[in-house]
Amino acid sequence: MRVKLRHDKHMALYRHIAEEFRTRIAKGELPPGTRLPTVRALAREVGTTRLTIHNAYRELQTDGLIESVVGRGTFVSSQAQPTAQPSFGERLEPDSVLSDLHRLQHTRVLHNLALATADPALFPYEAFWACLEAFKPLAREVFGYGSVMGEPELRVSLSELLEQRGVRADPEEVLVTVGGLQGLALVCRALAEPGEEVLLEEPTYLGLLGILKQFRLKPLPVPLDAEGPRLEELEALLKRHRPRFYYTIPSYHNPTGLRFHEERLKRLLELGQTYGFTLVEDDTLGLLSYEKIPPTPLLALAQKMGLEDRVVHLASLSKALMPGLRIGYLVAPPVLLERFTALHNVSDITGPPPLLQRTAAQFIRQGGLKQHLRQVIPIYKKRRDVLLQALKRHMPEGVRWSHPEGGFSCWVSLPRLFSNLELHHQALAQGVAITPGEVFLVQADETMHFRLCFGAETSEGLEEGVKELAKLICLRVSHERA
Ligand SMILES: Cc1ncc(COP(=O)(O)O)c(C=O)c1O
Structure with missing residues (x-):
């Protein structure tokens, strides 16, 4: 053998x-x-x-x-049966797709380019575990209910982390949430009533679309170009609607990987001020920068312009560290923070388990996160390069893709050669998982899209995965021509 x-x-x-x-x-x-x-x-x-x-x-x-x-x-073993193709994308609703994506993590596909996640093989288990062990003598303390806003030690560490991103936030201004997703749910519940409208980028993070659906909020999509949201279209919407807030992912936007230009962000803040809406900045991918100079968060720009009361900044350690910690955090103006905390108290009592919060605080304080990022960023950057080179090498004419400068996602667009999910199912049959573009969109258009993620797949897997996908697309192109 x-x-x-x-x-x-x-x-x-x-x-x-x-x-x-x-x-x-x-x-x-x-x-x-x-x-x-x-x-x-x-x-x-x-x-x-x-x-x-x-x-x-x-x-x-x-x-x-x-x-x-x-x-x-x-x-x-007799129980080891060949893996049936995972049923995937039976429904294109965000909740169903999110659960499909997470199931894929535990399903054997040959090349998983579907999940925008860090690579578990690169998690800093050992160092984190060593920090965790140190809390054994404090077991009574760390297994009680924690504090509503989060463990004080973690809020101090997060405040320091935010400072490194250029954001001024005292520990008392930081609320710890269960992942970024809970922060988003709190914001949606606190800032809008069912039936009200919210602005977001098209495409956008599918988890947010799921929350909007759950709370019956209406999305108003703003198209993107290479520099960020298109402001003329945004202004046109603002003249006709009264959105409750604008959800934005300026630093390595999911699913496109784009970093929005600073001038656009400044104009966005000015529009927020003129039309009186809150900007909800999702900085979950901001720490994963492959550039020499990482992006300045929207909140940092707002603080320079004296417009910080317009911004809620939320993020998570899921991408930069480990998603299983379920540690997210947000910074908001005092009135809003009070509202978020009250809601959090009623529905969740506290955030993630105090043991994990205290361990994460210790890990960050002793430089573990910084060191981890120093190690993994060159690896992810290399995987990004491999993906882009593979796309260039194998994809036929007419296929375009974004050039992510951070995060884990690349957005691929092509003429509509396949019906909804058809490419996706064909790819799965070849052992390649991708995320269909429709799930990131409010209104699907004539162009077809899909997301490719490079965080959790090896260079070899990325190359092979793109090659298989390109074969399927080339085959369809030649059928169309015949
Ligand atoms: C832009 C963005 N925001 C929020 C989240 C949710 O993060 P968490 O896993 O911490 O809930 C994700 C996860 O993919 C994301 O991509």
């Missing part, structure tokens, strides 16, 4: 080996009952130690994919 390894120096060798077997079992190439090579033989073939192979087999055994029979050897 030849074992082909995916090269990624950031993944331990035993995980490469386990991954290779997992993929082949999922594809049905190694049916139940197949005998695997002995540890000794495989170690020789791969050119590694027996311990490495033992570790790989142990991981597969834990996952129930293989089993050892004393005296006979190691076999693919």
